[in-house]
Amino acid sequence: MDEIEQAATPVAPIAGEETGEQQGARDLLLATASQIMREGDQVDISLSELSLRSGLNSALVKYYFGNKAGMLTALLDRDMVAIVRSVDALMAKDDMPPEEKLRRHISRCIDTYYAVPYLNRLLMRLVRDSDEGESRRIADKYLTPLRVAYERLISAGVAQNKFRPVDPQLFYFTVTGAADRFFSARLVLRHCYGQDTLTEGLRDRYREHTVDFIMAGILAHP
Amino acid sequence: MDEIEQAATPVAPIAGEETGEQQGARDLLLATASQIMREGDQVDISLSELSLRSGLNSALVKYYFGNKAGMLTALLDRDMVAIVRSVDALMAKDDMPPEEKLRRHISRCIDTYYAVPYLNRLLMRLVRDSDEGESRRIADKYLTPLRVAYERLISAGVAQNKFRPVDPQLFYFTVTGAADRFFSARLVLRHCYGQDTLTEGLRDRYREHTVDFIMAGILAHP
Numbered sequence: 259m260d261e262i263e264q265a266a267t268p269v270a271p272i273a274g275e276e277t278g279e280q281q282g283a284r285d286l287l288l289a290t291a292s293q294i295m296r297e298g299d300q301v302d303i304s305l306s307e308l309s310l311r312s313g314l315n316s317a318l319v320k321y322y323f324g325n326k327a328g329m330l331t332a333l334l335d336r337d338m339v340a341i342v343r344s345v346d347a348l349m350a351k352d353d354m355p356p357e358e359k360l361r362r363h364i365s366r367c368i369d370t371y372y373a374v375p376y377l378n379r380l381l382m383r384l385v386r387d388s389d390e391g392e393s394r395r396i397a398d399k400y401l402t403p404l405r406v407a408y409e410r411l412i413s414a415g416v417a418q419n420k421f422r423p424v425d426p427q428l429f430y431f432t433v434t435g436a437a438d439r440f441f442s443a444r445l446v447l448r449h450c451y452g453q454d455t456l457t458e459g460l461r462d463r464y465r466e467h468t469v470d471f472i473m474a475g476i477l478a479h480p
Numbered sequence: 481m482d483e484i485e486q487a488a489t490p491v492a493p494i495a496g497e498e499t500g501e502q503q504g505a506r507d508l509l510l511a512t513a514s515q516i517m518r519e520g521d522q523v524d525i526s527l528s529e530l531s532l533r534s535g536l537n538s539a540l541v542k543y544y545f546g547n548k549a550g551m552l553t554a555l556l557d558r559d560m561v562a563i564v565r566s567v568d569a570l571m572a573k574d575d576m577p578p579e580e581k582l583r584r585h586i587s588r589c590i591d592t593y594y595a596v597p598y599l600n601r602l603l604m605r606l607v608r609d610s611d612e613g614e615s616r617r618i619a620d621k622y623l624t625p626l627r628v629a630y631e632r633l634i635s636a637g638v639a640q641n642k643f644r645p646v647d648p649q650l651f652y653f654t655v656t657g658a659a660d661r662f663f664s665a666r667l668v669l670r671h672c673y674g675q676d677t678l679t680e681g682l683r684d685r686y687r688e689h690t691v692d693f694i695m696a697g698i699l700a701h702p
Contacts, residue, residue: 300608382665386522428662428689435661440653443604467650471697479701 284322286312288333295376296456299444301330301383327387334384337374338400345407356415357477363411364433364472368465371437372456378438405430415476422478429476436468506544508534510555517598518678521666523552523605549609556606559596560622567629578637579699585633586655586694590687593659594678600660627652637698644700651698658690 290312294303305326309316323329344366348359371377381400385393408426415421447453453460512534516525527548531538545551566588570581593599603622607615630648637643669675675682 378661424693425685425689428686431662431665431686432658432690432693435657435659436654437657439600439657439660440650443653463647464650464653467647468654471646471654471694474697475693 283314283318287314287318287322287329288336291329291333292337292374292376295380296374299375301376301380327384330380330384331392334377334380334396334400337370337377338381341370342400342403345404349407349410355420356411356418357420357473359411360415360476361469361473364469365465367433367437368440368461368468371440372461375438375444375456378434412476419478421476424476432475433472436472440464440468505536505540506554509536509540509544509551510558513551513555514559514596514598517602518596521597523598523602549606552602552606553614556599556602556618556622559592559599560603563592564622564625567626571629571632577642578633578640579642579695581633582637582698583691583695586691587687589655589659590662590683590690593662594683597660597666597678600656634698641700643698646698654697655694658694662686662690 287308290308291303294307294311295301305316305319308314308319319326319329323332345363348354348363351359381396385396388396405427408430412421412424412426412429416423444456509530512530513525516529516533517523527538527541530536530541541548541551545554567585570576570585573581603618607618610618627649630652634643634646634648634651638645666678
């Protein structure tokens with residue numbers, strides 16, 4: 259929502275105004291696409307809805323991103339860069355014990371999927387529809403750093419007798435699976451049980467449940 | 481694969497032959513659709529590919545199922561009925577302790593998603609594209625029995641001091657999330673890391689990992 263508010267703020271008429279406005283329109287398109295995916299619980303969006311909701315001409319998609327696929331890639335970039343940076347920052351805290359790092363990381367995964375519940379589906383979609391070079395770029399830029407971070411974190415915890423020795427790659431699926439599956443089940447909960455998963459109360463309950471579960475699964479019991 | 485082999489077996493020329501052949505063609509369409517979804521890691525299938533792979537005229541889809549959506553519903557029925565029956569049979573074993581029931585159930589979930597990795601996406605797709613009555617039917621027939629079984633199993637375990645008191649609905653997401661997320665990540669593993677998740681070796685490793693993790697998360701520690 260920050261992006262929308264920023265973009266709506268009048269830009270001061272000084273040098274660089276056009277650059278500021280352009281950045282605003284580009285960010286606004288991404289923020290609106292993100293909102294549409296989040297509300298509709300899917301990654302298929304129509305340019306006419308995007309134009310209607312953002313108030314911007316859909317030709318701007320071509321101008322900023324080349325085409326719709328380019329815009330989806332830019333949205334994945336926006337969302338994944340935030341995650342990779344947050345994991346890097348957590349890993350760099352030398353004084354923090356591994357179990358506290360992991361606890362915080364799991365909490366943030368739940369919060370991330372609450373904010374951008376379409377993230378995993380967007381990633382799958384772009385990997386499927388991209389050529390080999392682009393799939394490789396996505397893997398190198400977003401997936402490899404996370405894999406490396408998990409490997410480092412788990413071996414640090416094992417070395418300190420805090421964690422059981424678990425496979426970091428399988429563990430990655432345990433964490434993202436728990437986060438992704440909950441919020442991507444939104445439609446089922448809404449249509450079948452009249453519930454909405456995207457409430458802060460349910461997010462908080464699920465965050466606590468998931469941190470408890472995954473920590474119990476990895477902690478070494480002396 | 482059983483269905484494909486059955487359908488390929490020549491039917492003896494006795495009374496009821498037509499019914500047998502019809503059942504064979506119907507099952508073969510479903511088995512082929514299932515294979516295409518499993519291999520392609522998606523729930524979008526084309527009728528021309530279905531016809532080519534099954535050797536059957538695609539007009540038979542209209543004959544047996546009305547349309548493609550009807551065929552997708554029949555496939556969901558086929559796959560979900562097997563799960564609900566297996567959970568019912570497990571719950572009916574009065575002599576088995578709750579933790580053993582749960583351990584077996586989690587193992588079976590991994591095996592199920594290995595066999596039909598598209599299952600959750602098919603469920604989501606049908607809930608999204610169906611009207612309210614059909615969504616309700618899907619929920620009543622497949623989701624409610626599982627929810628009720630989880631509630632009974634967890635309260636039995638809590639009453640015997642075997643389980644921590646965890647929320648059965650959140651627990652459902654923990655289990656199916658772990659199963660679904662792994663096999664639906666197949667394309668990412670293949671495109672980005674040159675690995676295939678659909679091997680029996682990786683399935684067995686992930687089954688053991690997941691059973692360990694989830695049991696550690698729910699077992700009460702005295």
